[in-house]
Every structure is written in structure tokens, then in C-alpha cells.
Amino acid sequence: MTRPFRRIAGVDEAGRGPLAGPVVAAAVILHPRRRIAGLADSKALTPLQRARLAPIIRARALAWAVAWADRDEIDTLNILGATFLAMRRALLRLPVCPTHVKVDGNQLPPLADLSLGCTAEAIIEGDARIAAISAASILAKTHRDAMMEALDCCYPGFELAAHKGYCTPVHLEALRTRDPSPQHRRSFSPVRVALGELPDPQCELPLAGTGTES
Numbered sequence: 001m002t003r004p005f006r007r008i009a010g011v012d013e014a015g016r017g018p019l020a021g022p023v024v025a026a027a028v029i030l031h032p033r034r035r036i037a038g039l040a041d042s043k044a045l046t047p048l049q050r051a052r053l054a055p056i057i058r059a060r061a062l063a064w065a066v067a068w069a070d071r072d073e074i075d076t077l078n079i080l081g082a083t084f085l086a087m088r089r090a091l092l093r094l095p096v097c098p099t100h101v102k103v104d105g106n107q108l109p110p111l112a113d114l115s116l117g118c119t120a121e122a123i124i125e126g127d128a129r130i131a132a133i134s135a136a137s138i139l140a141k142t143h144r145d146a147m148m149e150a151l152d153c154c155y156p157g158f159e160l161a162a163h164k165g166y167c168t169p170v171h172l173e174a175l176r177t178r179d180p181s182p183q184h185r186r187s188f189s190p191v192r193v194a195l196g197e198l199p200d201p202q203c204e205l206p207l208a209g210t211g212t213e214s
Contacts, residue, residue: 007062009098009118010132011090013083014042014140015068018165019175019191020158020184021148022068023079025086026139027094027101030132034060039134041127042141054142057135064135065093066143075187084109090136091116102126104133155181176200 007029015023030036036056038049045053058064067089069082077085087109091101101120103109104127108120126133145164152161158174158181165171165183167190175184175194184191192198 007096007099008132009063009091009094009101010104010126010130010134010136011087011101012042012104012127012133012137012140013086014137014144015165016079016083017167018185019167019171019188020071020160020165020181021151022070022144023074023083023086024066024068024140024144024147025083025090026064026066026136026143027087027090027098028057028061028132028135028139029063029094029096029098030135031060031062036060036131036135039131039138041125041134042137044128045138047145050138050142053135053138057139061135063094063096064139065090065095066139067093068144068147071183071185074185078187079185080107088114102130102133104130104137151183155183 009027009029011025011027013023013025015021038053042050067086069086073085074082087103092114097116098118100118101111103120103122105122106124108122111120123130123133127137148164149161157178159170163171172190175190180191180194186192186195189198193200
């Protein structure tokens with residue numbers, strides 16, 4: 001008799017740090033007999049490698065799901081709470097119920113009320129150590145990147161397709177010259193600076209040639 005295998009769902013997110021856009025989470029249950037070569041933390045892969053692996057993961061995984069929390073939810077809950085919300089949504093969207101959940105990081109989202117009937121653990125650097133979490137990180141990253149490229153068409157001038165909403169010099173300069181878009185996270189300090197709710201650190205720098213010289 002063949003013993004049933006454990007359905008381990010790897011869970012990871014993309015987009016906690018950016019100033020704009022949603023935070024996206026993915027959950028993946030890999031099939032034990034459909035190996036996928038090249039899985040790694042999405043941050044260690046090039047965009048071309050992620051683009052190659054994402055459809056393979058979707059085709060070979062036993063089950064996968066992607067979900068997100070939007071800008072309003074990030075500003076209401078804070079980024080950690082919104083990340084946990086996206087993870088919960090991804091797990092609930094899985095068409096197959098996992099027997100165990102492995103989440104990247106040092107904290108688990110609240111799962112008791114989801115009635116998944118499975119165990120769970122948080123694994124530091126799990127996206128580099130656990131294949132299912134690596135797969136989830138790739139799906140979350142590629143899905144969010146595609147969302148940001150689509151949003152760039154809706155909110156031109158910020159180059160969201162290039163930096164995906166992260167806090168780059170180009171992004172900060174755009175925030176100094178135009179109003180934040182509806183996708184910008186109002187609870188993040190650089191956006192609050194752009195809205196005039198916080199002082200601009202650049203304006204507080206001492207002028208050259210002033211002050212006491214030794």
C-alpha cells in the first residue's frame with residue numbers, strides 16, 4: 001500500500017518594503033514526483049529566471065494560489081498585518097487542503113480560525129531552504145511585478161514598472177515633483193513627506209559653509 005504523502009504548503013510574500021502597490025502572498029504545494037530544478041529565493045534569481053520558473057511551478061505543483069492585500073488594507077492594518085492577511089487569503093484559495101504549512105520568516109499569520117486542520121511553522125530564511133517556500137516566493141514576486149507593470153500604465157510619471165514601487169532615488173524624486181498616486185501607501189514615511197505630513201529630511205540639512213569650523 002502506498003503511504004499518503006504530506007501536503008506541505010510553502011508560503012511567502014513579495015512587496016513589504018515598497019512605497020506603493022499591494023503586498024502579495026503565494027501558497028504552493030509541490031508534487032513529490034514532479035521535481036522542479038532551479039528553485040531558490042526569488043531575490044537570488046534574475047527576472048528571466050523567475051519568468052521561466054513561474055509557469056513551470058504553476059504547471060507542476062499539486063496546488064498553488066496567489067492573493068494580496070491592497071494599499072488601503074496596508075495603511076489600515078500596518079504592513080505586517082496586511083502581509084498576514086494576504087497569506088491567509090492565499091492559503092484559503094488553495095484547491096487542496098495542506099497537512100502542514102511552512103511560512104517564510106519568524107512569525108506565523110493567525111491560522112486557528114481558518115479551520116485548515118493542519119500544523120504550521122515559521123522558518124527563518126525559508127525561501128532559500130525550503131523548496132515549497134522558494135516556489136511561493138517566485139509566484140508572489142512575479143505576480144506582484146506584473147501588477148506593478150499594469151499600474152504603471154494607470155499612474156504614469158512614477159516609473160512603477162521599473163522599480164516596482166520600491167524606494168529608489170528615481171521614485172523619491174518623482175514624489176518630490178508630483179502628488180502621490182492612489183496606490184501610494186499613506187502610512188509610509190516618504191509618502192507622508194510628499195503629502196506634507198512630515199518634514200523633508202533634505203530640507204533639514206545644514207547649508208554648506210555654515211556652522212563652526214574646527
